[in-house]
Amino acid sequence: MADELYFDYAATAPVRPEVRERMAEWLDIYGNPSSLHRMGMRAERALRRARDQVMQSLGARDGRVVFTGGGTEANNLAVYGVARAYAQRGRHIVTSAIEHPAVREAMADLEREGFEISYVRPNRRGDVSAEEVLRHVRDDTILVSVMHVNNETGAVLPVERIADELQAHPKVVFHVDGTQALGKIPVSLARTRIHLYAASGHKLGALKGVGALYVHGSLRLKPHVVGGGQEFGLRSGTENVLGALSFGEAASRAVREMESDVDAEQKRERLARALEELGYVLVNPDHHSPYILCAALPGARGEILVHAFEEKGLYVSAGSACSSGKHGREPSHVLTAMGVKPELALAAIRFSWHPGTRMSEIEHAIEVVRERTAWVKQALGIR
Amino acid sequence: MIYLDNAATTPLLPAVRAAMARYLDDAFGNPSSLHRPGREARQAVEEARRFFADWLGVSPRDLAFTSGGTESNNLALYGAYLAQRDGRNHIVTTAVEHHAVLEAVDRLRLLGADVTVVPVDSDGRVDPDDVVRALRPDTALVSVMLVNNEVGTIEPVAEIARRVRERDPGIVVHSDMVQALPVMRLSLAEMGVHLASFSAHKVHGPKGVGLIYVRSGTPFVSLAAGGQQEHRLRAGTEPVAGIVGFHAAMAELAAHFEDHVARLASLRDAMWERLRSVQGAYRNSPLDSAPSILNVGFRGLRNDRLLMRLDLEGIAASAGAACSAGSLEPSHVLRAMGREAEARESIRLSFAWQNTMEEIEIAAAIMSKIVESMRSRFTNS
Known part of the structure; x- marks a missing residue:
């Protein structure tokens, strides 16, 4: 190139050189993290380290990181997961009109199922205001879902402001699609009331095919992909260990690189x-x-x-x-x-x-x- | 370490690492991008798709890459059920499916599906008559795995598909073929299934990649919402390097397939030949099971203790499926086979490409020794 x-x-x-260099070593960790023997434990330990690295990159404390098959799936898990878990409480969702298809299509799907979705429009410059988002929140709102950085215009949405204001609505879950934000702008979840935060590995220089969803505290979610009960029961399927390790490393590197730019x-x-x-x-x-x-x-x-x-x-x-x-x-x-x-x-x-x-x-x-x-x-x- | 847990996951083949390298490097693009790095990534994905289409005897248009076997199974079951639920909401499956199918079926039950679970015989085999008897006018979907992941039993999927079709061609037939891919030459068109699921890491490819077959015209809505990738069957940027690794791994197996399968059978037979003389040994896998899996037990010895001892001696095996994080639940498969007592005693030894006859001999000798010592301790105390 x-x-x-x-x-x-x-x-x-591109895959980060530091990731590529360690690939051979990571490929030797071939065990299935759910296996009880040594090869399995080794993979499980490596996976835990990667999880910690992602938590740290997100500046998150109280919660956990669920690895998924990509950013799309992480967003699907957040949106469907909240809708399915809290439908009894209400069937109204607030989102923006400029979301990525991973959120947008999930919303359209829920709309067909009878959920009511409010789409907050940006102004002519592409900015979405926190006031506009909050104005749409009602008593039966169960979820507010907005992106942190828009993938086409680069607009940064005021997620901290929205999170602060949502304190007045303690039952509303707040999801942020951080796919274009992590490693590009500062992300610090510990200080905000963000419950869910989605990220994608390959946008940071990790492998394609791995994403992550940060889940705050003990927030209840319905899993999107079910089976063996991996990833705290929130995402079944043998963990993509190599992908997760590359994500952990790439996320740490990306955040450091951003801070020095x-x-x-x-x-x-x-x-x-x-x-x-x-x-x-x-x-x-x-x-x-x-x-x-x-x-x-x-x-x-x-x-x-x-x-x-x-x-x-x-x-x-x-x-x-x-x-x-x-x-x-x-x-x-x-x-x-x-x-x-x-x-x-x-x-x-x-x-x-x-x-x-x-x-x-x-x-x-x-x-x-x-x-x-x-x-x-x-x-x-x-x- | 002698690794005999290949049904849980397999080590990468060396050729796979080499093949993936380029897609971590110069051809890192997003396959949906129009420029050079994007086009090269796209080309690699399409080459892989054509390879699998050829190997499985189907059209490339009917294959989509996913993030793994579990996602493929989820997509298949949700996809076929949700597409038909206005007219049909009955599902037929078996008692010995993988959790990826059983849990998905449970979720569909919550969405209103009516489910019939067909039993198996003491070999773990489904009787096609039972499947046909379970069919109803509102049956949407029949899901039967091809090779059982715990005991290796080969289910009569082709016959089931044929007889279901004779009864009602509108019923969609799905088969979880995750454990069949490494050991069976599959021709999906001949088998007559509409949907099938596969996983890369069971054939020495990387984790985090799977494949789903959706025959054209099958009622299907995708569970993965987002971009328009993979013929709209599965949204999300394709795991390019993983797909390339999957392709390279399967191509390597395919190039030596008959020999590979014969070798696995000889490893499995040698293992059983040595273990059968150990006191109290019994075999849960039927004689005509897939050559990659040997499920055995030793009367009166608990499998958790046995596995721990094996691990200390450097032998990796398991009690069954590797899922459900850390717990040693008695196997639902063995229980469905009517082997209630055996479910707490049995272990699964599973073989793959890298295993050698020498490893089998060493492992069998160690296992015999461990069983003897556990028995003598038991009788002495």
Whole structure:
């Protein structure tokens, strides 16, 4: 990847070198953690260490980490798990209109089952306000579920504020989809009233196929995948030991790397200004992750730019990886919820990077964008 | 350490590590991404899918990768039941299924499913007549495992599928084939099942990867909600390196399949040949069971003590399924076989690719010695 500029960290991240180095050693821990013999115990011990590492990365104290088959499943477990466990208490849920499909589709499913879902809309800049979220909470609300960082715009949602305000509603469970937040912005669960927090390993440089759900205290949940009763009975199936170990290590490393990336905001600002000069319209939420920037060149569909950049080794994406399906793209539900017109929404591209990205790589990416944008503009006759 | 607990999990084959390396490195992309790293990841996933389609005799479109055997079983049962519950809400399954099936069926019961659990004989075998007798006009789903994970009994799934189809072609037939994949040449189309579940770590692949077969046209709604991955059968970013490892492991087994199965049978037979002469030894696995599993007991000796002694001597075995974290519950399989007393005495020895005849000889000798010493202590005290 020497000459390649990977700016699609929100889709997935390369496996961290520290993770790769330890892989051989971890692969030797082949026991089934539920087995009672030595090989099993060894795997169980390793798994416990990984769990502690993830707890620490989340700044969590009172609770536990449940490993799942990925971020999608962690979010599914949270949303379905609360809905199934507390349906007797109420059937109303508050969420945002800009959630990832892992939450959004689960909500749509519950809606078909008769749950009532309130979708809180963002403002035109992409920010979701805590007041708006709280305004929708009612006596029969059982769950508030919002993402910490939006995967398309980078908007940071005020989860601490929401958690504080929810103290007035002690029976409402609060779930946060932290898939794009862990390792990108500070997460400190011990000081907040967040009950559930979902994370994904591969976004941090761990393997694909492992996720985690933090579960506060002794919160009761209905499991989504049932069977042998592993993971405190909340997620059955032989644990993905290798995946979990890679998650633990990658999470610790990612958080440390983030903490030492002191000029993160300058790097984002540098890219943002350069794009603006080239005629891009930016999505610029007031509260944003320093590692995601969504921009659109009016008149040029996102895919055209993705391919034009790729020819020079710069990888970005047109929207989220999950929605770029084979059947042609639909305008992003996130941008649509912000009131962005379909033509402009289809022009949107996403740059996403990570704390290890150097200013020189940002500059290099800007050079590619400048040259390729001129080419695309000429080809499409954009002025 | 002599590892004879391969039905719980298996060590990775060396070729698997090598195959996975590239997908931890340059081809780390998200298979749904349009750019080079994404496309390479996509290609690896599709190659794996084509390999399994070929090996299992089905269309690649009918296969989806999952996070493991348990998830595959859950997806299959929920998926087929929920898709039909307006018209059909009866499920037929057996008393000897894995917990991934039994627990899922229990959950469906809470959602309103009516469940008939078909018994087994003393060999752990289901009688197809019993299955057919259990069918009703509102039967949605029949789920019968192919190879039992505790005793290795091979269930007559093909015959069950055929007879269910003759009775009512609208009934969906699922089979948990997690323990069959390492030891049976499977042709799903011939077997006539609609749904089947598989796991990578039972065939020397990595943990955290499974496979589900959903024949086109089968009523199915996915339990995993989210993106549109895996033909919309299972949402979530695909575990690419794991899938590549699964592919590499199965390809290696497939390349030597007949020899591999024959070798397992000779290991199993050698083990039993040596153990049968030990005082009080008996065998729970039928003679025609899968060659990977030998379930045995020693009259009057508790399996928890025996396993502890074995572990101290460097032999890893188990009392049955590895699940339900840490507890040694008497096996539901042996109890269903009418072996109530044996359920507290029996252990499962399970074999795989890496085991050698030498290991079997050593393990058998150690086991005989332990049993003798436990007996003499018992009679002396």
